[in-house]
Each structure stands twice: as C-alpha cells, then as structure tokens.
Amino acid sequence: MTSKTLLCLLVSLIPLTSFAQKSNKDKEEWQSLFNGKDLTGWDVKIAGHKVNDNYKNTFLVEDNMIRVNYKEYDKFTTEYGHMYYNKPYSHYKIRLQYRFTGNQVPGGASWNVRNSGIMLHSQSAASLGLDQDFPISLEMQYLGGLNAGERNTGNLCTPGTIVDIDGKLAEAHCINSTSKTYNGDQWVDAEAIVLGDSIVYHMIGGDTVLVYTNPRIGGGYVGKNHTFKDGKVGNEAEWIKKDNTKLGSGYIALQAESHPIDFRNIELLNLKGCMDPKATNYKSYYVAAENSTCTYKKK
Secondary structure, three states: OOHHHHHHHHHHHHHHHHHHHHHHHHOOOOEEOOOOOOOOOEEEEEOOOOOOOOHHHOEEEEOOEEEEOOOOOOOOOOOOEEEEEOOOEOEEEEEEEEEEOOOOOOOOOHHHOOEEEEEEEEOOHHHOOOOOOOOOOEEEEEEOOOOOOOOOOOEEEOOOEEEEEOOEEOOOOEEOOOOOOOOOOOOEEEEEEEEOOOEEEEEEOOEEEEEEEEEEEOOOOOOOOOOOOOOOOOOHHHHHHOOOOEOOOEEEEEEEOOOOEEEEEEEEEEOEEOOOOOOOOOOOOOOEEOHHHOOOOOO
16 A cells, blocks of 8 residues: 555545544433333332332333233222332433323222323432322323313423423413323323423423423422422421422432323433533533533543
C-alpha cells in the first residue's frame, strides 16, 4: 500500500469515526425494569399487610408479564396494592404496555372496573402506613372502555398531591386526558415523560394526551375534604409539614385495585446524568446534570 493510498484511507475513515462517536452520545439507553422471570427489583405493599407480603399472589409473573391477579381472592375489601421499583428517579421517560383482562373480583368498587395505573414520583413502599390505600404520588390512571360511551385513559389522579394545568391550580382529584377509548382486552401503549418538579407529559398510543406542571404535595389526600389521617397515611404530621412543597422525584409503582391487568415491556430512559461532553458517558439527551457520575478516558 502506498503512502498516498494509506492517507486516503485514513481521511475516509474520519467521518465514520466522528459519526460513531456522535451516534453513541445520541443513542438512547433504555433499561428494562422487569427481568421477565420474577419480581426482583420490586417491593410489594398491599394495604393491611407488611412490605413484601404479596398477599394471595396479587402480583405474579407469567409469560414475560407482570400480572395483577385475583384468582386466589374470594372477595376484595381494602387490599389496594402497589408494586414499587426499588430505585427513585427525577427526570426520565417510562414506557410500557398494559391490558385489562377478565372480570373484576367480587367486592371491588364500581369505579374500579377496568381501573388501574402507575404511580410517578411516589413515596417508597417502606414509608407507607400499614393500612394506607395509595401512596402520595402522581397517578397515571389507566381506564379500560366499558363498551358504553367514551372512557379516557392516561388520566391523572393526585393522592396527596396537586398540580397546575395551563398555569392554574387543578382542583379536581382526577383529571381526564384527551385519549380515545380502548375497549376489550387489547394491549395499550403508554408512556410518561417526567421532568422533575417542572412538567409531566402523559402519552397514549404515541399521542400526548395530558400535560401538567408544578407537581407538589398538598390538596388533602383525596381532595380537600379527605385528610392524610382519613387515608391512614404513615407519618401524617411530616406530610402535613411538607404542604405545598415541590415534588421532584420519587418511585415508580404499578397499581392493583380489584380488576386484573397485565403489564409488559416496562422500560425507563434516565434523563439525568453526566452532561460534560468530554466525558465517556455523556449523553446528548440528558436534561438534568449529575456530573458526579462522569467518567473520563485515562490520559
């Protein structure tokens, strides 16, 4: 090979090398929160039961799905349950698929037919009161159609929290999205983009169906007239002291409230990380800096 040929080869490789470096910094590194085999990495908390007492196998794994299961229940009373991923996040995207199946367990409330969701910026499983129904959190509520008119999904419910919509305090405990209705047992694609204490987007089927800002603690437990004490919230006094404080991080939880539902393909893209372009683990899509995690090539 002549020196001229070698030079031409090296020059031709420069754009490819630059492109590879650029694409690596831009490539989204989604992580699976579910291993498809068991509940490793998740903590179960069901009202009336201690942490990780998975009462009557309410949460189980089958066919690469997390299933909310009521086969062992004769009747549902107050066993509202949630399963919490064991690491908190502040800025992230989360996406998954869900489907409602079968019939509601006897004893479940009429408003809980084909009703479930995921909790964002939630308190931890360990911090809940023994009999507490719902964690203080932002619930991305999933509702299945009942073949009787419209029933939006990807809504927002606010146990112990308040938000602003269009710059104004949203008074209602639950706020409907603009999604279409999904009847039957079909899989639905759901995603949330959560940016700390600034803004949250709910997406269904690839469409943005709800946007809200300024999430914070307050507004009672389930509305102004329902207190933390009424909700049997653990450490009630401490939560009262936090009234109107910003809610910028927390845990992610899957909900169980009397109707069977399946979850699969649960993935998270962390949007907080090293924002120094000189670092080897820099990502161009990060929106919040955590530069203590930066790594560099040794000189």
